[in-house]
Amino acid sequence: MTDPTHAPVNAAHLAAWLPEQRWFRAKGHAVREVRPVSSVPLGGDGDGPAARLDLLEVRFDDRAPQYYQVVPGLDAVPSYPADVPAAALALLRAIAGGVERGTNRFRPEPGTGLPDRLGPRLTAALSDSGPPAPSLVRVLAAEQSNTSIVFDDEVILKIFRQVEPGLNLDLELHRALTRLGSDHVAPLLGAVEGELQGEPTTLGMLSGYAPHAVDGWAMALASVRDVLADDAPAAVARSGGDFEFEARRIGAAVGEVHADLRTAFGVDVADPADVAADFAAHLDEAVAVVPALRSHAPFLHARYRRLAGLSTPVPIQRVHGDLHLGQLLRTSHTWWLLDFEGEPARPLAQRRAPRSPLYDVAGLLRSLDYATHYPVRDEAPDADAVRRLSQWSALNREALCAGYADSTGVDPGSSQQLLEGYVLDRIVYEVVYEATVRPAWLPIPLATLDRLGAGMPQ
Numbered sequence: 233m234t235d236p237t238h239a240p241v242n243a244a245h246l247a248a249w250l251p252e253q254r255w256f257r258a259k260g261h262a263v264r265e266v267r268p269v270s271s272v273p274l275g276g277d278g279d280g281p282a283a284r285l286d287l288l289e290v291r292f293d294d295r296a297p298q299y300y301q302v303v304p305g306l307d308a309v310p311s312y313p314a315d316v317p318a319a320a321l322a323l324l325r326a327i328a329g330g331v332e333r334g335t336n337r338f339r340p341e342p343g344t345g346l347p348d349r350l351g352p353r354l355t356a357a358l359s360d361s362g363p364p365a366p367s368l369v370r371v372l373a374a375e376q377s378n379t380s381i382v383f384d385d386e387v388i389l390k391i392f393r394q395v396e397p398g399l400n401l402d403l404e405l406h407r408a409l410t411r412l413g414s415d416h417v418a419p420l421l422g423a424v425e426g427e428l429q430g431e432p433t434t435l436g437m438l439s440g441y442a443p444h445a446v447d448g449w450a451m452a453l454a455s456v457r458d459v460l461a462d463d464a465p466a467a468v469a470r471s472g473g474d475f476e477f478e479a480r481r482i483g484a485a486v487g488e489v490h491a492d493l494r495t496a497f498g499v500d501v502a503d504p505a506d507v508a509a510d511f512a513a514h515l516d517e518a519v520a521v522v523p524a525l526r527s528h529a530p531f532l533h534a535r536y537r538r539l540a541g542l543s544t545p546v547p548i549q550r551v552h553g554d555l556h557l558g559q560l561l562r563t564s565h566t567w568w569l570l571d572f573e574g575e576p577a578r579p580l581a582q583r584r585a586p587r588s589p590l591y592d593v594a595g596l597l598r599s600l601d602y603a604t605h606y607p608v609r610d611e612a613p614d615a616d617a618v619r620r621l622s623q624w625s626a627l628n629r630e631a632l633c634a635g636y637a638d639s640t641g642v643d644p645g646s647s648q649q650l651l652e653g654y655v656l657d658r659i660v661y662e663v664v665y666e667a668t669v670r671p672a673w674l675p676i677p678l679a680t681l682d683r684l685g686a687g688m689p690q
């Protein structure tokens with residue numbers, strides 16, 4: 233007999249619980265109704281399943297429905313007992329064992345050696361039906377779009393939260409890059425697939441985990457803070473120069489990933505007039521959301537018009553699409569790019585569309601700019617600090633482009649007008665992102681537009 237505490241979660245409870253979750257993307261829209269799409273139980277004993285993968289359709293009065301994945305057992309949803317280690321191991325066991333249940337398929341990635349490559353502690357935990365050691369399982373607490381579980385610092389399972397029908401971009405690009413042997417992504421080890429609107433749909437992704445890794449944003453900020461604390465004339469070389477080496481390695485890593493993506497998905501060309509028209513359309517949409525952008529529109533449109541007049545076609549390909557320093561992880565021996573889902577605010581078709589690789593370079597240049605302005609956001613730095621910050625920024629921009637040229641033979645700075653166009657398009661995206669998600673950060677991209685509009689450097 234089914235334990236009543238594992239009964240289907242009450243839809244009204246879920247309608248109240250969902251909007252409180254960090255990964256819920258329809259903030260500010262009242263949930264009208266929650267309907268189950270599929271519900272797949274996993275593991276457990278006589279007391280009921282250890283976990284359930286519930287795919288839910290969430291309906292609203294004022295916008296299109298969205299689909300979310302909720303995992304009772306892992307998630308503390310009302311009226312379902314949560315046992316995180318047991319639920320997490322049930323998921324890993326299903327992937328390692330290639331389980332098919334209901335509409336869901338749990339699969340080890342062919343050729344990657346799962347489950348044999350798992351270490352002895354995880355292998356024992358998967359074969360043992362007794363209670364797992366809680367220390368083997370850790371749910372990442374960071375502010376994330378999805379939910380990731382780390383198993384014994386060895387593998388990481390990302391549970392996708394907002395789900396769209398079809399193959400998830402993160403999985404698609406990790407798979408292509410892993411198959412090419414890329415050293416710049418976490419190796420893909422397995423996946424969970426369900427069904428949505430009749431299409432096989434990605435629900436989860438298992439990959440290698442890099443313990444003790446540091447992200448590029450944290451490293452860049454530490455370097456900028458050192459430069460701010462050191463007012464000697466050679467401060468940038470002395471205190472902040474450590475990041476220059478990393479910026480060059482990051483540039484080289486991104487260049488290698490771009491080359492691999494060309495091998496996997498091919499290349500095409502776009503007409504500069506079409507690229508400029510896309511930028512102008514993004515700007516018009518953004519002005520409607522953030523009126524503070526309106527005063528910058530004439531300058532931006534003028535730059536886009538200049539770009540439209542370029543005569544050389546723009547090479548385009550699959551790219552990362554939302555690259556910033558927080559998406560880069562320095563592992564013990566290399567830099568990994570994370571999270572290939574593209575910009576969360578753009579529709580899937582736009583996120584999957586080929587673009588110039590300069591868009592990723594622009595994302596990183598913007599991130600270097602953020603790193604120099606974020607630590608002084610609440611103060612007016614003196615002229616000397618401003619000089620040091622701008623030296624830091626220029627040094628690392630050059631290092632990044634030099635690294636990209638090291639691995640590809642192409643210096644992104646050599647297509648200056650095009651690169652500037654992509655930087656501007658990215659700033660417009662950032663303005664909308666900050667205005668809607670983190671209004672306290674909005675002054676950072678807006679101040680850059682002020683400077684660029686006045687003919688000053690970023």
Ligand SMILES: Nc1ncnc2c1ncn2[C@@H]1O[C@H](COP(=O)(O)OP(=O)(O)O)[C@@H](O)[C@H]1O
Pocket residue numbers: 372374376377378379380388418439440441442443445447558561570571
């Ligand atoms: N393979 C990995 N090894 C080590 N840490 C990782 C790995 N993948 C992700 N992380 C950590 O988890 C965080 C969130 O990962 P990300 O893929 O960006 O998830 P989300 O889609 O939820 O934003 C990263 O910023 C990083 O700190």
Ligand SMILES: O=P(O)(O)O[C@H]1O[C@H](CO)[C@@H](O[C@H]2O[C@H](CO)[C@@H](O)[C@H](O)[C@H]2O)[C@H](O)[C@H]1O
Pocket residue numbers: 377449554556557558559571574575576595598599600602603662665
């Ligand atoms: O959630 P994602 O990581 O996919 O990306 C979104 O959030 C980012 C912030 O976390 C945002 O990045 C912006 O802020 C960064 C500093 O926090 C900065 O380094 C980036 O250059 C800047 O774009 C990103 O735009 C957004 O898509």
